[in-house]
Amino acid sequence: MKWKVAILTASDKGSKGEREDTSAQVIRELVEEELNGEIVDYRIVPDEQDEIMAALIEMTDYYQADLVLTTGGTGLGPRDVTPEATIKIADRLVPGISEAMRMGGMSRTRRAMLSRGVSGMRGRSLIINLPGSPKGVHECLMQVMDQLPHALGIVSGRIGEHANER
Template sequence: MWKIGVVTSSNSVYRGERENDCFLRLEMLLKSNFDVDVTHHRVSPDNIEMLKENMIELVDRERVDLLITIGGTGLSPEDVTPEATELVIDRHVPGLAEEMRRSAMQNSRKALLTRAAVGTRGNALVINLPGSLPAMEWCFLAIADQISSALAIIQGKNENVNI
């Protein structure tokens, strides 16, 4: 099965001032949708270099198949996860990011304000999720049905996929 890594980007979680409730919920969603566990988890402050280092470590050294980031996707000056992701990914997967926003908009128009990105690094899929609990869940569930197919294609296990 897949190796999954998660990086939580949050100054307050990093400093221990707030519980990492999004990570706990994401673990439950991964288990219920794919019957997999998170194999690696890092908590990072909202810092481009630290986020980049954590993402590269999990994909290149720990060889995770799926890397999910939580938080840092909004418009605040501290929100730098998409910028860090740009430094890490090889290719964009815009359809997944667009679908997350489109689907989340059914619940809140503020979904337009997320800058979450999706891309690949080598044979891994990298997904940014928002750091608010309902938005994280809406975005994950919007694309959960495509994650298995995306990973199979990225890893060369299913080359005959028709769109």
């Protein structure tokens, strides 16, 4: 199955062109190589809750992305507001995804516990907040990659909830 994927980077410096968006490049590579995904939208917005919310709504409602992966804005800094924006536009949260990413990260660095990223659903789209660093993006996404096809199949309505269970 081919999945429609959108990438949203929350970064003040990135939105001004002052920093190369290497985390989004990592996401793009993993989505295409590991998930059989097609990027249908990509954008960089500043760390402003309203702008993040507007982009997430457009990516899910207009572009109808099966999966929206965000990068950046999940730390403890005063401008890190991606989780809050995601929670405000989500219909339901999917905490197990973010918990699995944090748990996997904790085996490599105790600082993984400081990530505030969330995962949720909006309509038939799954949204996952990833860290801002390329290394963190790779580690977190690979921690859950094997479960994404099943999750996306259920969220999108392409497969039944109990398909392939033993």
